[in-house]
Amino acid sequence: MKTTAATPPRPLPRLDADNRAFWTGGATGELQIMRCANCAAFIHPPRPVCRHCLSDNVRPEAVAGTGIVDTFTVNYQPWYPGLEVPFVIARVALDGAPGVFLTTNIVGCPPDSVDIGDRVRVTFLQQEEIYLPLFEKID
Secondary structure (H helix, E strand, C coil): CECCCCCCCCCCCCCCCCCHHHHHHHHHCCEEEEEECCCCCEECCCCCCCCCCCCCCEEEEEECCEEEEEEEEEECCCCCCCCCCCEEEEEEEECCCCCCEEEEEEECCCHHHCCCCCEEEEEEEEECCEEEEEEEECC
């Protein structure tokens, strides 16, 4: 999905060596999460050192891109110009990446249809070279 007149631009992150794979993995349809090659722990947000064993032997790894809505809220405040409300802000627990939760938006459904425990899958909103990971409900 690309930004269109119906989807106004969002504020974008500044890319660096640590977060580039996370923010650009959507170009190939992959959700990339940093993983430690020494202890196998996933690390998010992306960091150059494992928070579990302090190894610097970390690299991005593609994960399934599915998960479960852990918690959510519905936002009604248009805090950014052109932002359509209401929308869902959710914390998604990623499948296959223990301890990794993404704060994201649930899209493609009415906000009042989202619930804790809903199964979701990643979709990407492209803006410039950034691919924002958003999630859709899985029926």
